[in-house]
Amino acid sequence: MSDTDVAWGAWDTATQSDPYPLFAEMRSKCPVHQVRLADGHEAYLVIGHAAARQALRDTRFSKDFVAALDEDPDVVDAGLPGPAFARHMLAVDGEDHARLRQVVARAFVPSRIAALEPAIVRIVDELLDGLVAAGPGSVVDLVEGFAHPLPFRVIGELFGIPFEDQQALYRWFRTLFQPWSGSPSPEAVDASDSIVAYLQHLVATHRQTPSDDLVGVLVTASDDERLDEQELLSSLFQLIVAGTDTTTSLIGNTIVALLDHPDQLQLLSQEPHRMPAAIEELIRFSAPVPHATFRVATAPVELDGIEVPAGKQVLVCLGGANHDPDAFADPETLDISRPPKSHLGFGHGPHFCLGAPLARLEARIAFTAMLERFPNLRLAVPRDDLRWSHGDGLVLRGLAELPVRLTPSN
Numbered sequence: 001m002s003d004t005d006v007a008w009g010a011w012d013t014a015t016q017s018d019p020y021p022l023f024a025e026m027r028s029k030c031p032v033h034q035v036r037l038a039d040g041h042e043a044y045l046v047i048g049h050a051a052a053r054q055a056l057r058d059t060r061f062s063k064d065f066v067a068a069l070d071e072d073p074d075v076v077d078a079g080l081p082g083p084a085f086a087r088h089m090l091a092v093d094g095e096d097h098a099r100l101r102q103v104v105a106r107a108f109v110p111s112r113i114a115a116l117e118p119a120i121v122r123i124v125d126e127l128l129d130g131l132v133a134a135g136p137g138s139v140v141d142l143v144e145g146f147a148h149p150l151p152f153r154v155i156g157e158l159f160g161i162p163f164e165d166q167q168a169l170y171r172w173f174r175t176l177f178q179p180w181s182g183s184p185s186p187e188a189v190d191a192s193d194s195i196v197a198y199l200q201h202l203v204a205t206h207r208q209t210p211s212d213d214l215v216g217v218l219v220t221a222s223d224d225e226r227l228d229e230q231e232l233l234s235s236l237f238q239l240i241v242a243g244t245d246t247t248t249s250l251i252g253n254t255i256v257a258l259l260d261h262p263d264q265l266q267l268l269s270q271e272p273h274r275m276p277a278a279i280e281e282l283i284r285f286s287a288p289v290p291h292a293t294f295r296v297a298t299a300p301v302e303l304d305g306i307e308v309p310a311g312k313q314v315l316v317c318l319g320g321a322n323h324d325p326d327a328f329a330d331p332e333t334l335d336i337s338r339p340p341k342s343h344l345g346f347g348h349g350p351h352f353c354l355g356a357p358l359a360r361l362e363a364r365i366a367f368t369a370m371l372e373r374f375p376n377l378r379l380a381v382p383r384d385d386l387r388w389s390h391g392d393g394l395v396l397r398g399l400a401e402l403p404v405r406l407t408p409s410n
Helices: 013-017 020-029 049-057 094-108 110-115 117-132 142-147 149-159 163-176 186-208 214-223 229-260 262-270 272-286 356-373
Strands: 002-008 032-037 042-046 139-141 295-297 301-303 306-308 313-316 403-405
Touching: 032 313, 042 049, 049 301, 049 313, 094 110, 094 214, 094 229, 110 117, 110 356, 117 142, 117 149, 117 356, 139 142, 142 149, 142 229, 149 163, 149 214, 149 229, 149 356, 163 186, 163 229, 186 214, 186 229, 214 229, 229 262, 229 272, 229 356, 262 272, 262 356, 272 356, 295 313
Parallel strands: 002 032, 042 313
Antiparallel strands: 032 042, 139 403, 301 306
């Protein structure tokens, strides 16, 4: 179905804040649409749950745009830091993807993730203590003071990065991903150069002094010729990006969802054993990653009766699929007691999110601590004043800020 008159992603503030009515309207017409993106390119939008699952596991939809479209890798716009950091497992397929994923997966085995729990507990407590230090009744920003630094510090632990270096890297990434129009700002270019230099330094340090952290795992794989230097640096960069903003959005969005549904917040507070199921439902409901990263059809593919021609971009709307009434009963209702059913919040198929167990662990520890310490958490601004960032809201949808009043328990 063609909706090329619709600029998908060029939304007003109201739609960015609540895209679900638009998702429902589009899904009710057809599970697959031909749309026009905000940059003028055409793409096929997949928004029905069954069609989304098919698209996410169909290997004819490639993540490697350079190979699929026979492009010159030196002229493809990879954004900052550039093509030298663009060869990671989210940008390749087939044997290359399997090889890169197998190497990185060694750092995400259950035992290694479980071993991070004490560090995550410590980081959560330190950040919450910092917010409390503002004083009783003070307004604090949960994004700036908690949801954003938490996953970055956890990645720092996983990478074995010293705390003082984490702070500098954090500032550079924040600068790099500030929105700009046209060419990158000089500040963004400087931040990108600093990130590149630091990651190269990190690799060199691990070669001189081997360690068993994630960087050590990847350096060993590179030295064993399972990764080349481009793949090594690209993987480090991509893991930082994928492991931070997504979890920041998860924490902020789900806190707002719970505040919007006080009955569910009360149930979770009274029955904390529901936390694992609640996290899955909150991810399904609040869509911190509303769309999967782009794919391109390498051959004609039929999705739910609609043919996607070869060479066309494909955008899978995870948020729309997770609210599909054909897959979930009463999908617009947040219900933490909902019977377990697989959602698409972490994707599906060969590119299913490798960091999902870590994100779930961070969310469990963060929400448990907040409910215990601040059972009377409240928004400090009217609900309609909250604004979601990340520009067009396609791949990420997170709060720009989340002003709250933290009222500690007695």
